[in-house]
Amino acid sequence: MNAIEMRHVSFAYGSAKNGPTAKKALDDISLAVESGGITGLIGHTGSGKSTLVQMINGLLKPDEGEVLLDGVNIWAEPKKIRQFRFKAGLVMQYPEYQLFAETVAEDIAFGPKNMGLEKDELDRRVREAARFAGLADDLLQKSPFDLSGGQKRRAALAGVIAMRPKILILDEPAAGLDPAGRRDILGGIKRFSRESGTTVLIVSHSMEDMAMYCDDIIVMAHAKILMHKPTAEVFSDWEQLASVGLDVPLITRVAAALIENGVDIGRDVYTVDYAVGKVRELLGENPES
Amino acid sequence: MKSDITFGQYVEGNSVIHRLDPRVKIVISLVYIVAIFLAKSVTAFILLTVSSAVFVVMTGISPRLILRSMKPLLFIIIFTAVINLFFMTGENPVFEWRFIHIYREGIINACLIVLRIVLLITATSVFLTYTTTPLALTDALEQLLSPLKKLHVPVHEFSMMMTIALRFIPTLIDETQKIINAQTARGADFTSGGLIKRGKALVPILIPLFISAFRRADELATAMECRCYTGGEGRTRMNTLKSKPKDWVFFFCILLLTAGIVLLNIFFPLYTVLK
């Protein structure tokens, strides 16, 4: 069954709903995301990515169409929308600004506490979430405001993981981090997904990151979905990506240049390792050496 | 949860009233408010109603918008009307039933008081809130009050504080919405439970909000110091206010109007019952 499904969802923000400047933030979006994988969501700024992810956990309600999690329409009973917030955990953009509690541990426990969990189970959840998010144990009793930027980000991530959502959604989780920080946080998310079987949806600008961590990719442009395909196929279509102002990974551009110059390396190159193997193959070298 | 918050009520426009010098607009509204309070006879009220209608038409703002600005005060308007209707005594009873006595004077008085409130709101809307940006208002106020600097009242500092506050209100509203969303995503519930529970539910919103407000204030202070801001002494402005002939013409008209009100009160004291 599809973990996330949207059927003909349209939405406009209040200020843009009526009048001459009416502009939809989402325009007839239909998509299906399978359980267990890591899906990337890319698109130019203002294409509606943040709006779309806020639909999935019911922070925003579609003007038209339906949103289904595991086949259940989340707005069937509006009073019970909270259970879907726990089911689809959303880490918003720049989540470090939502920290508020006295200690990191208490902040991480905020979500699970809202679910009605008690002492021992809370402790277990906090510890487990901190481990997945890569927070050292000795940080748990510190004030969240004493942490570094990257640590705050991870604490916020832990706060959502601690709810053990079946679907984890991250809005630009690596924005503003240095390369090591990006690798840490995205690597942690990948490990978490593989170990727990959680379905993950990552919003990002970075094609390199997407290529490295995602199984399939949804491309948005101007409030619509442009394509939804496995990672390799998305990047092999670099002409269309360029037409909506998106880039492909650097290595894919190298491959494109090679193809243009008559070297048939294939259009499915999007990681450096794969490209190196491919080049060696073309040169007639033994890939093992 | 999502709300449309347009800050202030300024309505974009290019009418004569929009383009008046904001200092003159502040003075005009004060004089006009005095005129409204001076009006006692029905004839004076008729003159005020006509002039207010003319001003509304001059701004080019839809009258419906001005009526809408009275909505928050509807309760007060009805309340004063009812009080006047039932408790005003006079000589011409119109209606009597058990303990209820309504007199003609009461009816007229209730109408005039309602009219007075409506006129007051219209005047401030037309001259200030709808046609002048909050920033222009603070600027104008600073210059009008600048003589107080001689008495060591920190007029410039107050106005700078106002300006900064106005600038950051939309930013903070935006930020509040984001924080509310983030906590709602973690299952926070702001709409159920008793007073204490709801009060507690605000903590996860207020703390991040305050922290970010302090951070912004700090950054802004640094930025201002980096550009050598030291306060009002010897500071010049990019947009200096200059009053033009039409400002004076307008001002003069309002003075004439006020004189007219006084004369009407004296020479045509029709139904002068307002106390």
Ligand SMILES: Nc1ncnc2c1ncn2[C@@H]1O[C@H](COP(=O)(O)OP(=O)(O)O)[C@@H](O)[C@H]1O
């Ligand atoms: N709170 C809001 N109120 C009004 N319009 C908004 C709001 N948030 C986003 N928008 C508009 O909706 C569109 C999609 O924005 P968003 O989903 O944030 O895009 P992205 O995350 O892809 O950059 C943009 O045109 C943006 O201006």
Ligand SMILES: [Mg+2]
């Ligand atoms: Mg966004």
